[in-house]
Amino acid sequence: MSLKSRFGPFGHIGILVLLTIYFMPSSVFGADAGNCLVCHKFPGLSRVGENGEMRLLYVNEEIHNKGVHGSVKCEGCHTDITKIPHDPAKPVDCLVLCHIIEPTSEQKFSHKSVATSLEDSVHSKKDKDGKEKPFSEDMPTCKDCHDDPMFRPLAFVKKVRPGVAEDALGRCRVCHSKEAFIDKFYNHITTRLHKSRSPLNIAEACARCHDDPKLVARHNLSRAAGSYGQTFHGKAANLLDESVPDCLDCHVPKGKSVHQMYKNEDSRATTHKENRGQICNSVDCHPGASKKFSNYQVHAEFDKGKNPVIYWFTTFFIILTGGTLLPLMAILFLDLLRRLFPNASFRRRKEKQ
Amino acid sequence: MKCFLTKLYILAFMALVVFFGVLIWKLTFAHLIHEYHARKGHVSIEHTGEPDKKDIGKQTFETMILESEDRVKHYLGYRVLEEQRIKGHFHHIDFDIGPDNRSYCRSCHGDMPHDKVKDVRAFLNMHAFFIACQTCHVKLEEGEKTNVYKWYDRKTGDIVDSPVNGAPPGTYNAKIIPFVRENGQLVRIDSEDKIQFATEYKKNEKVLSEGQKSMAKKLIHKFISKVPVTCESCHTNNNPTLPLAELGYPKTRIDSITSTEVVGMIKKYTEFHMPKMLSPGEKPATPPQQPPVPLLSPVPPAAPPAAPPAQH
Numbered sequence: 001m002s003l004k005s006r007f008g009p010f011g012h013i014g015i016l017v018l019l020t021i022y023f024m025p026s027s028v029f030g031a032d033a034g035n036c037l038v039c040h041k042f043p044g045l046s047r048v049g050e051n052g053e054m055r056l057l058y059v060n061e062e063i064h065n066k067g068v069h070g071s072v073k074c075e076g077c078h079t080d081i082t083k084i085p086h087d088p089a090k091p092v093d094c095l096v097l098c099h100i101i102e103p104t105s106e107q108k109f110s111h112k113s114v115a116t117s118l119e120d121s122v123h124s125k126k127d128k129d130g131k132e133k134p135f136s137e138d139m140p141t142c143k144d145c146h147d148d149p150m151f152r153p154l155a156f157v158k159k160v161r162p163g164v165a166e167d168a169l170g171r172c173r174v175c176h177s178k179e180a181f182i183d184k185f186y187n188h189i190t191t192r193l194h195k196s197r198s199p200l201n202i203a204e205a206c207a208r209c210h211d212d213p214k215l216v217a218r219h220n221l222s223r224a225a226g227s228y229g230q231t232f233h234g235k236a237a238n239l240l241d242e243s244v245p246d247c248l249d250c251h252v253p254k255g256k257s258v259h260q261m262y263k264n265e266d267s268r269a270t271t272h273k274e275n276r277g278q279i280c281n282s283v284d285c286h287p288g289a290s291k292k293f294s295n296y297q298v299h300a301e302f303d304k305g306k307n308p309v310i311y312w313f314t315t316f317f318i319i320l321t322g323g324t325l326l327p328l329m330a331i332l333f334l335d336l337l338r339r340l341f342p343n344a345s346f347r348r349r350k351e352k353q
Numbered sequence: 354m355k356c357f358l359t360k361l362y363i364l365a366f367m368a369l370v371v372f373f374g375v376l377i378w379k380l381t382f383a384h385l386i387h388e389y390h391a392r393k394g395h396v397s398i399e400h401t402g403e404p405d406k407k408d409i410g411k412q413t414f415e416t417m418i419l420e421s422e423d424r425v426k427h428y429l430g431y432r433v434l435e436e437q438r439i440k441g442h443f444h445h446i447d448f449d450i451g452p453d454n455r456s457y458c459r460s461c462h463g464d465m466p467h468d469k470v471k472d473v474r475a476f477l478n479m480h481a482f483f484i485a486c487q488t489c490h491v492k493l494e495e496g497e498k499t500n501v502y503k504w505y506d507r508k509t510g511d512i513v514d515s516p517v518n519g520a521p522p523g524t525y526n527a528k529i530i531p532f533v534r535e536n537g538q539l540v541r542i543d544s545e546d547k548i549q550f551a552t553e554y555k556k557n558e559k560v561l562s563e564g565q566k567s568m569a570k571k572l573i574h575k576f577i578s579k580v581p582v583t584c585e586s587c588h589t590n591n592n593p594t595l596p597l598a599e600l601g602y603p604k605t606r607i608d609s610i611t612s613t614e615v616v617g618m619i620k621k622y623t624e625f626h627m628p629k630m631l632s633p634g635e636k637p638a639t640p641p642q643q644p645p646v647p648l649l650s651p652v653p654p655a656a657p658p659a660a661p662p663a664q665h
Binding site: 035041047062143151164201204304322333 | 366
């Protein structure tokens with residue numbers, strides 16, 4: 001029996017509706033179920049807050065939808081907003097139970113485990129005994145290190161869409177039919193197969209605190225990000241090399257969350273004197289390197305008080321380099337000047353006078 | 354000719370030598386000098402506490418976003434997302450818009466001038482991003498109206514073609530300015546002499562007497578009407594104040610601007626709930642019953658005791 005005979009003209013309309021839904025862009029099904037972007041798509045949506053602080057209320061829809069939180073509805077994070085126009089939005093609690101179902105536990109997703117890791121780490125506001133640490137206001141919260149995270153798919157195949165291997169997607173489509181699911185899953189997996197941020201971006205994130213002179217002084221730290229930038233690793237990271245170790249590669253125990261960083265004195269820390277040797281001689285980095293290899297002063301600063309040997313050694317080479325090359329440049333300049341004015345002479349001018 | 358080329362070659366070489374000389378200086382001795390001064394510098398150890406409100410007050414949208422030097426590049430592999438970094442701002446911005454160099458209102462009123470009416474201040478500031486102050490705050494009499502509005506470039510101040518078509522809403526590098534008729538000629542309302550007068554006033558403000566200040570302010574604000582153009586004047590199908598089609602708005606955008614979605618929100622300005630159909634199993638929140646709020650108006654409503662204090 002034909003479709004027409006069974007359903008009459010409504011059969012075709014039904015197909016048309018289904019086809020329209022099927023071919024609708026995925027952004028239609030994006031996070032903006034509450035139509036928040038009617039207002040928040042405008043870059044000028046902003047105000048001065050009660051305490052004089054500037055509040056930019058703009059959300060770039062295109063970027064947001066491509067990001068990790070692209071399928072989370074606005075009210076999934078801004079849980080206090082239940083009506084439009086809404087009351088002043090409260091700060092987002094990143095630990096809130098999300099509307100997304102975590103597939104392995106089939107429970108609502110949450111970042112609570114991150115908070116647990118962070119509370120146990122060197123970045124906790126409290127010490128071992130549960131007492132507030134001095135200058136605990138300096139300890140990072142989520143937004144100090146994270147903005148809206150973006151997918152960073154492996155980008156070695158760029159033939160059709162940048163950063164996406166169409167061949168791999170073709171294999172996904174054999175079993176999976178929903179294009180939005182395939183896209184999201186592909187991005188999620190391939191992002192996790194390598195660093196989710198470039199070593200330079202990681203170092204920059206750490207530098208916001210670890211290169212802040214006042215913060216470093218308050219916590220009696222060294223300027224670790226700055227000294228990283230002076231090393232071979234840091235210089236390569238600055239040139240966007242993806243293979244060099246960043247801060248997390250050395251300070252996070254292998255296989256653990258990046259939030260599980262511990263003090264050097266903590267036996268769980270990768271930088272603990274007993275564990276330090278395993279950082280450099282891992283299979284990925286310098287296999288076979290001895291334990292002593294990792295004992296070099298990786299965060300040695302150019303500082304007379306803290307590292308006098310390195311300071312004077314570096315100063316000697318700086319003076320040697322400058323003292324050689326600058327006179328050379330001066331001689332070159334004078335030589336060129338003579339070539340430009342071959343007959344110029346102070347003596348002749350005096351004779352004329 | 355050959356001699357000239359040789360001289361040119363030598364000059365270029367000299368410039369190169371100077372460039373390398375400066376570079377070597379910066380990398381060697383300047384580095385030592387910098388380190389010496391940095392070592393002498395005293396870093397006080399104190400709690401961060403609350404930021405100084407005076408300093409925050411001096412910030413403007415321009416200094417925060419448009420001229421911010423704290424830029425960050427996100428290396429995503431397939432693209433580099435470069436944008437200003439705003440401390441505490443979670444969502445990506447990914448847009449750069451030049452400062453409005455033409456407006457003389459900004460020097461006193463700032464980039465986010467609307468602050469009085471909490472319900473709508475963010476909306477009004479959003480409009481101020483692409484509509485010049487005079488468009489709403491100068492109400493021309495019937496005889497003075499020309500119904501001519503044009504776009505001007507925020508950076509150069511020159512009249513430009515419509516930037517609307519194809520650009521995401523509100524992300525224009527231009528603003529709408531009204532035109533008036535002076536001596537039979539169509540001229541923009543923010544004429545050069547008005548800008549000159551306001552600039553001179555700002556420059557000499559400190560040395561002027563109170564009387565002089567008052568007089569100058571009166572002259573600057575001579576054209577400003579007490580009641581500005583209301584939202585409904587433009588968000589309507591019925592002869593809107595701004596000729597949207599002539600300003601280059603495509604039909605889809607005009608339909609959106611005058612749609613029930615926008616107009617309805619302005620007119621009713623009452624709460625409605627997010628659709629809960631995508632959250633099965635959740636009980637819909639029962640909001641407290643509140644009386645509808647009066648129409649959107651930049652002037653505070655007379656007595657709205659139970660109006661929802663919606664703020665953006």
